[in-house]
Amino acid sequence: MSIILRLEIEKGYTTFGEVATAISDKGGDIVAIDVIKESSDKTTRDITVKVSSQEHSEDIAERTEELKGVKVVNVSDRTFLVHLGGKIETKPKMPIKNRDDLSRVYTPEVARVCKAIEKDPSRAHSLTIKRNTVAVLSDGSAVLGLGNIGAAAAMPVMEGKAMLFKQLAGIDAFPVCLDNQDTEDIIKIAKAIAPTYGGINLEDISSPRCFEIEDRLKEELDIPVFHDDQHGTAVVMLAGLLNALKLVGKKEKDIKAVVVGIGAAGIASTKMLLNAGIQNIIGVDREGALVKGKEYDNPMWNWYAENTNPNEETGELSEVIKDADVFIGVSAPNILSVEDLKKMAEDPIVFAMANPDPEIAPEKAWPHVRVMATGRSDYPNQINNVLCFPGIFRGALDCRATHITENMKLAASVAIASAVKEDELNKDYIIPSVFNKQVVDHVREAVIKAAKADGVARKDTKERS
Numbered sequence: 001m002s003i004i005l006r007l008e009i010e011k012g013y014t015t016f017g018e019v020a021t022a023i024s025d026k027g028g029d030i031v032a033i034d035v036i037k038e039s040s041d042k043t044t045r046d047i048t049v050k051v052s053s054q055e056h057s058e059d060i061a062e063r064t065e066e067l068k069g070v071k072v073v074n075v076s077d078r079t080f081l082v083h084l085g086g087k088i089e090t091k092p093k094m095p096i097k098n099r100d101d102l103s104r105v106y107t108p109e110v111a112r113v114c115k116a117i118e119k120d121p122s123r124a125h126s127l128t129i130k131r132n133t134v135a136v137l138s139d140g141s142a143v144l145g146l147g148n149i150g151a152a153a154a155m156p157v158m159e160g161k162a163m164l165f166k167q168l169a170g171i172d173a174f175p176v177c178l179d180n181q182d183t184e185d186i187i188k189i190a191k192a193i194a195p196t197y198g199g200i201n202l203e204d205i206s207s208p209r210c211f212e213i214e215d216r217l218k219e220e221l222d223i224p225v226f227h228d229d230q231h232g233t234a235v236v237m238l239a240g241l242l243n244a245l246k247l248v249g250k251k252e253k254d255i256k257a258v259v260v261g262i263g264a265a266g267i268a269s270t271k272m273l274l275n276a277g278i279q280n281i282i283g284v285d286r287e288g289a290l291v292k293g294k295e296y297d298n299p300m301w302n303w304y305a306e307n308t309n310p311n312e313e314t315g316e317l318s319e320v321i322k323d324a325d326v327f328i329g330v331s332a333p334n335i336l337s338v339e340d341l342k343k344m345a346e347d348p349i350v351f352a353m354a355n356p357d358p359e360i361a362p363e364k365a366w367p368h369v370r371v372m373a374t375g376r377s378d379y380p381n382q383i384n385n386v387l388c389f390p391g392i393f394r395g396a397l398d399c400r401a402t403h404i405t406e407n408m409k410l411a412a413s414v415a416i417a418s419a420v421k422e423d424e425l426n427k428d429y430i431i432p433s434v435f436n437k438q439v440v441d442h443v444r445e446a447v448i449k450a451a452k453a454d455g456v457a458r459k460d461t462k463e464r465s
């Protein structure tokens with residue numbers, strides 16, 4: 001994290017050089033210095049410093065204030081600063097300059113448009129924001145890896161997703177955080193708000209409720225409903241894995257993969273791995289490996305146990321990780337140890353995707369693995385659903401798809417993977433960057449093609465924009 005220290009320094013006591021030395025002696029990394037105010041006896045400066053934690057920041061502020069003539073006016077956390085007042089806004093597409101404009105965008109003229117939609121509801125797509133608008137709907141029950149933190153606390157993540165929809169794919173997305181975690185209520189509310197939107201991106205709803213909510217909404221609505229934590233994650237994970245396997249020269253059918261965290265992301269990822277031809281997959285949750293013959297409370301786990309773990313391996317992660325070629329983590333921080341990595345097969349591939357803190361820190365894993373990826377923005381190989389949801393919805397909205405099918409997801413995976421060219425592929429570049437502008441276009445195009453082939457496209461949009 002980085003902080004901004006606003007310091008008032010009385011001239012004649014301490015030099016700026018001494019302040020900088022004090023900060024770096026405490027392990028702070030100065031990345032910017034701004035002069036805010038200068039007078040004959042005082043200078044006020046904002047010093048941006050990279051720190052490792054809240055405590056580290058307090059330690060640096062304390063040390064700085066010990067210097068003679070130095071006053072810490074304020075310590076601001078840059079992350080909190082970008083959240084002040086929220087991160088998104090709505091903006092009219094045209095100004096309302098006079099009464100004539102007013103009577104057309106609003107009453108009385110707007111009534112004619114309302115009646116046109118009443119007569120032909122499909123005109124909502126052309127006469128309202130619907131065709132370019134997605135609800136980012138959450139109940140705050142499984143926010144990143146933070147758990148059930150509720151609707152209000154989920155907002156910063158959902159606003160972030162909305163920003164990414166807009167910046168990467170031009171889609172107007174709105175956070176819709178519900179103070180209600182009842183499955184039937186969520187389904188009812190989502191159906192009730194659906195007329196406003198061209199699609200619904202379900203986000204951070206815990207399993208197993210997320211499966212029923214998504215399945216029912218898919219069945220009962222005619223706009224695409226996509227649970228990002230399941231499918232967005234699975235699509236990007238598979239894209240990364242296809243490239244990583246190419247790099248280490250292993251074939252899907254020959255490998256052993258261990259998936260940890262058999263929730264929303266883990267189950268969807270496993271389904272995609274199975275579809276990609278990976279046969280030996282072992283799912284591990286808090287109680288160890290899921291295995292046939294055991295009766296689980298979670299119905300999805302019964303499905304999981306039936307369809308995976310062909311060799312019926314049992315035990316903890318530290319046991320079943322033996323000889324695994326691939327580790328996929330969508331569970332909790334720091335559950336994978338260096339000892340576990342040492343038991344894996346040659347050229348291990350580790351995708352530690354729990355957010356914000358991965359199953360193992362890259363610094364610990366790097367010496368023992370061939371390919372290391374996390375969900376984070378600050379390390380190489382970011383396997384994060386942000387590579388999928390903007391492009392998949394761009395494609396689905398543009399061809400006015402009724403659903404997002406398995407083929408559309410697979411097409412998105414292949415499109416993401418192929419954004420890394422053969423001669424670029426290396427251990428630190430198995431997945432394109434979020435800022436690679438080609439990704440959204442390629443995913444859009446592939447998704448429209450697959451939607452047409454699957455008969456779910458309602459509009460004959462050109463595949464290439």
Ligand SMILES: NC(=O)C1=CN([C@@H]2O[C@H](COP(=O)(O)OP(=O)(O)OC[C@H]3O[C@@H](n4cnc5c(N)ncnc54)[C@H](O)[C@@H]3O)[C@@H](O)[C@H]2O)C=CC1
Pocket residue numbers: 142143144145146204205206207228229230233260261262263264265266284285286287329330331332335353354355356374375376383384385386
């Ligand atoms: N990189 C990415 O794009 C994404 C990462 N994630 C991350 O994956 C994690 C799970 O997300 P969801 O599937 O949405 O949550 P979820 O709540 O549906 O599933 C989490 C599962 O992990 C299991 N788990 C928790 N602690 C565990 C442990 N110590 N050992 C084994 N299993 C454990 C839980 O029992 C649960 O079954 C979160 O950290 C989330 O941030 C999720 C979606 C996308």
Ligand SMILES: CC(=O)C(=O)O
Pocket residue numbers: 143144145204228229354355375384385386
């Ligand atoms: C990236 C994301 O959606 C998550 O960690 O929940």
Ligand SMILES: [Mg+2]
Pocket residue numbers: 144203204228229
């Ligand atoms: Mg999520």
